[in-house]
Amino acid sequence: SQTIHQWPATxxxxxxxxxxxxxxxxxxxxxxxxxxxxxxxxxLQLLFYSVGIGQISSEVPQNLSASRPQDRQFILSSKKLLLxxxxxxxxxxxxxxxxxxxxxxxxxxxxT
Amino acid sequence: EDQVTQSPEALRLQEGESxxxxxxxxxxxxxxxxxxxxxxxxxxxxxxxxxxxxxxKEKERLKATLTKKESFLHITAPKPEDSATYLCAxxxxxxKYIFGTGTRLKVLA
Numbered sequence: 001s002q003t004i005h006q007w008p009a010t011x012x013x014x015x016x017x018x019x020x021x022x023x024x025x026x027x028x029x030x031x032x033x034x035x036x037x038x039x040x041x042x043x044l045q046l047l048f049y050s051v052g053i054g055q056i057s058s059e060v061p062q063n064l065s066a067s068r069p070q071d072r073q074f075i076l077s078s079k080k081l082l083l084x085x086x087x088x089x090x091x092x093x094x095x096x097x098x099x100x101x102x103x104x105x106x107x108x109x110x111x112t
Numbered sequence: 113e114d115q116v117t118q119s120p121e122a123l124r125l126q127e128g129e130s131x132x133x134x135x136x137x138x139x140x141x142x143x144x145x146x147x148x149x150x151x152x153x154x155x156x157x158x159x160x161x162x163x164x165x166x167x168x169k170e171k172e173r174l175k176a177t178l179t180k181k182e183s184f185l186h187i188t189a190p191k192p193e194d195s196a197t198y199l200c201a202x203x204x205x206x207x208k209y210i211f212g213t214g215t216r217l218k219v220l221a
Binding site for chain 1: 143208
């Protein structure tokens with residue numbers, strides 16, 4: 001069966017510091033990968049998606065970037081965090097023609 | 113513009129009191145509508161995919177239905193462990209998913 005991991009689970013970082021969140025998927029190959037941010041009272045906001053190694057599409061221009069160095073690894077980064085980057089970050093994967101997404105456990109990021 | 117609206121925002125039920133959650137959508141070319149359950153501090157858990165009007169899916173006490181404009185998640189005889197936020201999302205292609213803000217369900221024993 002497929003499993004998706006995210007780490008760290010929680011993170012507290014000062015403004016201006018760098019960020020690296022990691023997501024890995026097990027039990028499948030060539031998945032589509034996604035990064036979302038979830039703010040309180042708002043729907044999930046799609047940040048990035050990737051259909052293959054090195055292929056990244058950005059949905060919202062912002063302070064964040066994403067990379068996919070391996071087939072089942074997806075990384076969310078920032079060079080300098082802003083207060084507005086605080087939130088709950090979710091990684092998801094999908095595969096094939098069924099379209100449904102499966103989410104990881106999430107990372108709670110607090111920028112202070 | 114593609115849009116998903118969920119109602120009510122919050123719902124309190126007594127154990128055994130059946131009810132329905134609504135997901136209204138406007139999308140150009142629906143490829144799929146999804147329901148998820150999300151517990152506090154956790155990632156959404158996939159429940160159902162619906163592809164076309166008239167389709168229905170069931171899982172335990174949950175039943176999802178789809179029309180051309182909305183979807184309903186029916187909860188029959190809920191239990192306290194059904195308490196969670198239920199999210200609806202639509203997919204119209206090109207890897208873009210639109211999520212609603214969810215319905216927070218609380219089932220009282």
